[in-house]
Structures are given as structure tokens and as C-alpha cells.
Amino acid sequence: MEFLIKALQLILSLSILVILHEFGHFLFARLFNTRVEKFYLFFNPGFSLFKFQKGETEYGVGWLPLGGYVKISGMIDESMDKEQLKQPPQPWEFRAKPAWQRLLIMTGGVLVNFILALFIFWMILFKWGESYVPVEGSRYGYSYHAIGHEIGLMDGDFVLAVDTHTVETISDLSHYLFLEEPRTLTVKRGDSIFQLPVPEGLGQRMLSERVKQFAGYRIPFVVDSVVPGMPAEAAGIQKGDSLVAVGGKPAPFFYDFVNELSQYSGDSTTVSFYRNGVLMSLPVRINKSGKIGISPNPLSNYLKVKERKYGFFEAFPAGINKGVNLLVSYVKQFRLVFTKEGMRQVGGFGTIGNLFPASWDWLSFWTTTAFLSLILAFMNILPIPALDGGHVLFLFYEMVTRRKPGEKFMEYAQITGMLLLLALLLYANGNDIARWLNK
DSSP, X not given: OHHHHHHHHHHHHHHHHHHHHHHHHHHXXXXXXXXXXXXXXXXEEEEEEEEEEETTEEEEEEEEEEEEEEEETTOOOTTOOOTGGGSOOOTTSGGGSOHHHHHHHHHHHHHHHHXXXXXXXXXXXXXXXXXXXXXXXXXXXXXXXXXXHHTTOOTTOEEEXXXXXXXXXXXXXXXXXXXSOOSEEEEEETXXXXXXXXXXXXXXXXXXXXXXXXXXXXXXXXXXXEOTTSHHHHHTOOTTOEEEEETTEEOOBHHHHHHHHHTTTTSEEEEEEEETTEEEEEEEEOOTTSOOSEEEOOGGGTBOOEEEOOOTTTHHHHHHHHHHHHHHHHHHHHGGGGSHHHHHHOOOHHHXXXXXXXXXXXXXXXXXXXXXXXHHHHHHTSSOTTSHHHHHHHHHHHHHHSOOOOHHHHHHHHHXXXXXXXXXXXXXXXXXXXXXXXX
């Protein structure tokens, strides 16, 4: 069921993004009286799942869910239809239009995706506002990954700044460590504040070791619910029990407890806890995933959450700021793709699907969709033949030199770009399959 929910969210999100991206091309094409022969969601080599004709344009849904396309008359595109180009240019064809009009037609999809992301963030802030836990709102400090312990951090520490960047939330910490290549951390431990040096290449190491969470909120592990049929229920653990040790080793906080429990995956040990003020211990069997079937009280029970609500117009600049900051962050991360560690992390549809939650939540859905819309805009504007950015690159060449690239050159460039994209697609989804097999 979890897989199905994620898959449905992925399909719905990508369908929205692809349709609107192609609509951006379609809109500018029709604005400049350029004929659009086809408008498709997904590709349709051989046959279509659904299609109909309206005016000069055939609309349809293909069977190969790898994106979508609009076929514009007089343009070398994914269809590789070269017959038109053997004839003299017609007034309604792409190749007959001025360079500035062709530029707008080619960037229309990227513009729509970027504007869509900003619009979604605007609506998210208007409807749901935003909530976060400031550094001072984490009563017990943070728990850190083993890499954090190696550089000198201790569970319970607060990181106040990374170089000159102020850490306002826990996500800021991972963000700055990962992207900014910092040299020092400003750490608060108890009543003292001091500087902690950061070893060179920490971000690369976090990437290579697939560190998903560098720091987490440090909270007591009080049982909120017990999953029926899981080991915790069989052992006699109950809601309200305050878990404090695993196998006799103190583990009074959630992450300490989870980490210790994982050492006994597929084995048995004792779990100690307080029930009504009385310390008790029970033997429990841990499954192969290192779990016993319990969940803690909500974070809000222990953290001071700040919430902010926005009016309709107030949310507009805040949404733009959120979208632009996210895009800048993604562009900074993109450079890591060209490292050895970064290439290992490239993922396909499985990785994208895992961005969505296991249960349907509209806030998470729209937040992820806005993020994917920014990614789609950025990736499409890269100067790679077969992408919008490749066409834009050739148009700039034409505008500067006042000469069009030869049709044979454009044909070979399109084929090369398509082969590169296919190779990347196979590599990315191959990474997903390899990670799934190695679980």
C-alpha cells in the first residue's frame, strides 16, 4: 500500500508538471501563430493510449511515461521528423519565425514551471502558513550522526552557527555543512560557547556515506502507540512507558534507543523503562529491520514550535523568497553530481517517488510538487541538445552570429542529446535498482 500511495503521488505530480511545461511551449507557439501538430502527455512510439484532434493539433496520452512533448511545425525535435525541413519554410513554421519569438517558444516550458513553483509556495503559505522549531526551541539539544561525534560534537550540543551562517533550524545545519564547505562551528554546550573546527571535505564524506540525517531532535522516548502483532506488544510494552535502556546500556533519548536497538537486529535483548515511576525490564525480540513496533510521543510534546500565518497578499513575496532560495540551494547541490560520490547518489523514478510521504498528505504533496517543478525548470534549461536549453544555446549562437546552425548539425546534435539523456535515465534508474537489491 505504501508503494502504491507513493506511486500515485508521483504519477499525479509529474503529470501536472509535464502538462503545464508543454503548455508553456504551446502557449507561446500559438501566440506567435506557429502551428502545433501534437500535444502529448507521455511518449507514444507506435501507438497512443488516447488521442483526439482539435483544429490543427492532435492531443493525446502516450504509453511510455518518460515525460511529454509538443510537436511544433518546422522544428527538429524528439520526433526526428525531417520531411518538413526538405520543403521551403512556411509562415506557420517554427523555423520561419524571428529568433526572439523562437527563444520565447523554447523557454516557455521552463518559465511556466518556475512560475508554477512560486505560485504553489504562495498558496501553501497562504493556506497552511509555516511552522518550525528554532534552535532554542529544542529543549534537550540535538543528537548527532557518528560523523558529528568524530569531529567533536556531543549529543545535547546546540550548533549556533556554521562559519558566519546563523543556524536557525535543524535543517539549516545539514544544509550549510553539506553545501558551504565550512571551517568552524559555533557550539553551545551547557553554559559555554566555543568554536569547533570542521575537517576539510566533510560534505563530500556525508554524501559518500549517504548520511540522511546529520542531526536530530533529542527527545525522551515515551511510547505513544504499540503496533499490534509486533514484538513490543508480545513483550508487554505499553503506551506511556518511558524507555531508558537497551541490553542494560542507558539510552534515555529516542535516537540513542533506536541506535542501540539496531545492534540487536534479528536477535533478543532486554528493554528497560519506567512505568508509573517504577523501573522495569522485559525481554524483547527485535525483527530483522531493528524494530519492535513502537512509536514515540509527538515532537511537539517536547519542542517549542513557532508558527506563522500569512494573509493572501503577504504570502506572495514569502512564497517567491522560498522558491528562489530553494532553487539556489538546488543549483549549489548540482555541482556535486560531477563528483564520484555525487554520481553514486543520482537516482531515477524510485528516488523521486521516495520524496513523497507514505500516506497521502496534501501539504507534503504540493511542497514536493513545487520542488520538482523547480528541478524540471532547471534541468530543462541546461545547454544540452534535446533539452530546451540546447535549443536556446543554438538560438543565442544564431542571434550573435546572425547565422543559423546547419540542419544536419542540428539533427546530429538532437540525436547526441537524446542518447545522452537515455544513458543518464538508464544510469539513474540502475542506481535505484542496485540500492533496492542491496537493502
